[in-house]
Amino acid sequence: MTGDRGQRGRVRLARQRPAPDRVRPRGRTEGSGRGRGGGAGGARNRSVWQRFRRANWSHAVTVTGTALAAVAAIGGLWAQAVASYWTQETAEDQLSQSREESVRRLRDQASKVTYWGGGGSAFRWGGTGAVGSSGDGSSALHVLNRSPDPVPRAAIGVEIRTKDPDDVELKREVWVISLTDIPPCTHIAYPESELVLGAVYAEDDRRTIAGEKGVWNPLSMKFTDTRGREWTRTETSLKGGSAPGGADGKAMDAMDAMDAMDKAVQERRHLVGEDAEVRAADSCEDANGGSGAG
Numbered sequence: 001m002t003g004d005r006g007q008r009g010r011v012r013l014a015r016q017r018p019a020p021d022r023v024r025p026r027g028r029t030e031g032s033g034r035g036r037g038g039g040a041g042g043a044r045n046r047s048v049w050q051r052f053r054r055a056n057w058s059h060a061v062t063v064t065g066t067a068l069a070a071v072a073a074i075g076g077l078w079a080q081a082v083a084s085y086w087t088q089e090t091a092e093d094q095l096s097q098s099r100e101e102s103v104r105r106l107r108d109q110a111s112k113v114t115y116w117g118g119g120g121s122a123f124r125w126g127g128t129g130a131v132g133s134s135g136d137g138s139s140a141l142h143v144l145n146r147s148p149d150p151v152p153r154a155a156i157g158v159e160i161r162t163k164d165p166d167d168v169e170l171k172r173e174v175w176v177i178s179l180t181d182i183p184p185c186t187h188i189a190y191p192e193s194e195l196v197l198g199a200v201y202a203e204d205d206r207r208t209i210a211g212e213k214g215v216w217n218p219l220s221m222k223f224t225d226t227r228g229r230e231w232t233r234t235e236t237s238l239k240g241g242s243a244p245g246g247a248d249g250k251a252m253d254a255m256d257a258m259d260a261m262d263k264a265v266q267e268r269r270h271l272v273g274e275d276a277e278v279r280a281a282d283s284c285e286d287a288n289g290g291s292g293a294g
Contacts, residue, residue: 110231110238112146113182113223115156119192120215139210141190141218141273143182146281151182154223157261158195158271162214174219174260175209177271182223185284190273192216197271209271220257232258 119139141158145151155178162171175197182188192210209216221233232239234257264270 106227106229106240107238109147109149109151109225109227110223110229110233110240113144113151113154113221113225113231114233115141115143115218115221117141117190118215118217120160120209120212139192141177141192141195143179143188143190144281145182145184145186146284148184148284149226150184152180152224152226154179154182154221155261155265156221157219157257157264158209158216159219159260160209160212160214160216162212171214173269174257174264175269175271176261176264177273179273183278185281187279187281189277189279191275191277194274194276195271196274198269220261222258222261 117138117140141156143154143156155176158175158177160173160175162173163169177190177195179188193208195209197207197209197212219234222230223233224230229240
């Protein structure tokens, strides 16, 4: 009995289970079906994807890499050109600074050597309106060396302009005073009463520029620095070499002054300074611009 009941129970369960040919249709939910349109769209998508997969990606990668390499090469060339330009500009600036520094050092001592002065009887009797002068009326010739090095040689041209009350024309003469071994950091002053014209004669024949009827003033100065280079200084310029050059009026005036000095030397119109007043310069600078002795 018991076995029959178990067998009948198994038969009922077997009947309840769906057989392979009894697959129950699963109900479609709304929107699950795609129809013909959905099928066509899916086919197109699959076709695009298949073409995408079959594409020659190695060729595309090669072309892209070549393009990127070309862009990188162009950028590298541009960067190199910019770097070369700035390198050239920097080199030119350094060369210009080096030249300026070389010129500054070359002119350093010469720029610290100068002169000034002037005077004459016309300043005392009020005749400067009739006898023009560029002198300062200090009645002395001043020579200044503010450098810490001596000046081996120097020569200063002094112009004397005289005029008697009854004369119409001025008389002009240039005399030259020569100096050697001007000490460093030194100010030398020659009073006009101690500037003797020509050779030193007996006291009765002694002529000084103070006794001339007119005015006097220094025109120009030639000197040699410690390197042996010659310089020419005027009121408005400092030139390397024996004489200044140029085409403007001031340069021509300086050239005329040099010619007048050379002529005075040839004609032996020498000016002799006696009893000079020598003192330390108010300021003295070394080659680096620092203060030296004095």
